[in-house]
Amino acid sequence: MDTPTHDSPYDLLLDTAVRAAWRAAAVIREEAGTPSDVRDKGRNDFVTDADERAQAVITEFLRETFPRDVILAEEGEAAPESASVASGRRWIVDPIDGTTNFMHQVPPYAVSIALQDEDEIVVGVVLDVPRDELFTAVAGHGLQVDGEAVGVSATESFDAAFLATGFPYRRFEHTDRYLEVLAGILRSAQGVRRHGAAAIDLAWTACGRFDGFFETGLNPWDVAAGALLVREGGGRVTNYHDDGGLTPVFDQQVCATNGLVHADLLGRLAPMDDVRL
Numbered sequence: 001m002d003t004p005t006h007d008s009p010y011d012l013l014l015d016t017a018v019r020a021a022w023r024a025a026a027v028i029r030e031e032a033g034t035p036s037d038v039r040d041k042g043r044n045d046f047v048t049d050a051d052e053r054a055q056a057v058i059t060e061f062l063r064e065t066f067p068r069d070v071i072l073a074e075e076g077e078a079a080p081e082s083a084s085v086a087s088g089r090r091w092i093v094d095p096i097d098g099t100t101n102f103m104h105q106v107p108p109y110a111v112s113i114a115l116q117d118e119d120e121i122v123v124g125v126v127l128d129v130p131r132d133e134l135f136t137a138v139a140g141h142g143l144q145v146d147g148e149a150v151g152v153s154a155t156e157s158f159d160a161a162f163l164a165t166g167f168p169y170r171r172f173e174h175t176d177r178y179l180e181v182l183a184g185i186l187r188s189a190q191g192v193r194r195h196g197a198a199a200i201d202l203a204w205t206a207c208g209r210f211d212g213f214f215e216t217g218l219n220p221w222d223v224a225a226g227a228l229l230v231r232e233g234g235g236r237v238t239n240y241h242d243d244g245g246l247t248p249v250f251d252q253q254v255c256a257t258n259g260l261v262h263a264d265l266l267g268r269l270a271p272m273d274d275v276r277l
Contacts, residue, residue, distance in 0.1 A: 008138045013066075013115050014123050017091075018136065020061045021111040021127040024054035024095055028129050033105055048103060054095035058113065062091050074221045084250040090116045092249075094221035097126075098197030107131070112199040114224035119246060124228035126203045135203040137232035145207050152235040152258035153208035161189045161261045164201040166215035174216075174275045185268050198254075202226025205256050206233035212257035212265050214240075216275050224249045230256045240273040242266055252276040 003015040031050035051074070059071050070086060073093035091113065096102050098109030107130040115123035126135040137143045143150055155161055163185065167178075186192055193210075195201055199222060201213040206229035227237045227249055238244050239253040248254040253276060257265055 003136075008141045010115070010122050010138045014125070014136060014138055016062065016065050017113040017115065017123055017125040018127075018134065020058045021113055021125050021134075023057045023061060024111045025127055025129045027054045027057055028096060028102070028109075028111070032102070048096075048099060050102065051096050051099055054111065055093065058093050058095060058111075062093075072220060074219065084246045085119045086116050088118065092116060092121075092220050092224040094199065096129075097199040097222060098195075101196050106196075108195055108197045108200040110197055110199045110203075112221060112225045114228060116224065116246075121224055121228045121246070121249065124225035124232075126199045126225050126229060128200060128203070135206065135229050137206075137229045139228065139232070141232065143206050143229055143233040150207045151233045152206060152230070153211050154260070155211040155258060156260045158188055158261050158264040159190065161211040161265075162209075163189050163192045163265070164205065164210045164213040165192055165194055166196070166198060166201070166218070167194055174272070177271055177275070178216075181269060181272055185265075188268070198222045199226045202237075202254075202256055203229050205235060205258070206230040208233075208258070211261055212255070214255045214265060214269055216253050216272065218252060218254055220249050223254050227254070227256065235259050236262045238262070238266070240266065240269045240275075 003018040028050050055073055070090040072090055094112040096109055097112045102109040108128055110129060111127040113125045114121050122139040124137045135145050198215055198218055203226055204210045205213045230237050235257055236259040237248050237256040239248050239251045240255055255266055
């Protein structure tokens, strides 16, 4: 598939990210359904041979094309506590977002690649591997899905909002508070779904399938590309304090919506505003 163009100076970088994502997807498909070495990184946090092979394909291609760029990736390319503002350009890579889904061959799972230029995310690519669906954005040039311009939903009323979330799965000290917040949202919204792949939830919010998404405990590689997709689709992305910019990417809190239901969702998330993990 040809890379979408956005008439931007970042189009060459977008093309590189898209090509890297498709190469990684080929590896992931090759590994799908075959026995794989699974290792624990922490409680309910896994890495497979497919993650490592896909990441190697991505990072090798990025280094060949842009050898001076820094790479922040899930499987050990840089420490997750890296400063939020990069010096120059930094690629933020998740080779398989939704590894547990992939391990069980339950969609969705995706390749997520973003480019950060100093204090701004400027390129975002999310490739839904099982669906062969490509989401791309360049800062200031809108959102495309498989090359077609799309945007967020027009839902205005929270009682009509169709939302996505992620459950706590590594640390559970805040589970009771999360469940109380979730119960209030369930009573107010049209529906809530949990897919286990934040990049997909953000991409589907960006293109109007969901009206909003919220989760805590996410890493930069889970969020960076998807956050740009939502913004370029016309939506809003903040943490639970309504701080925008890079904060949601590096703050372990993300609230992403079509913008119209953002204040309502933030109000319901207020009891969780001090929770990061």
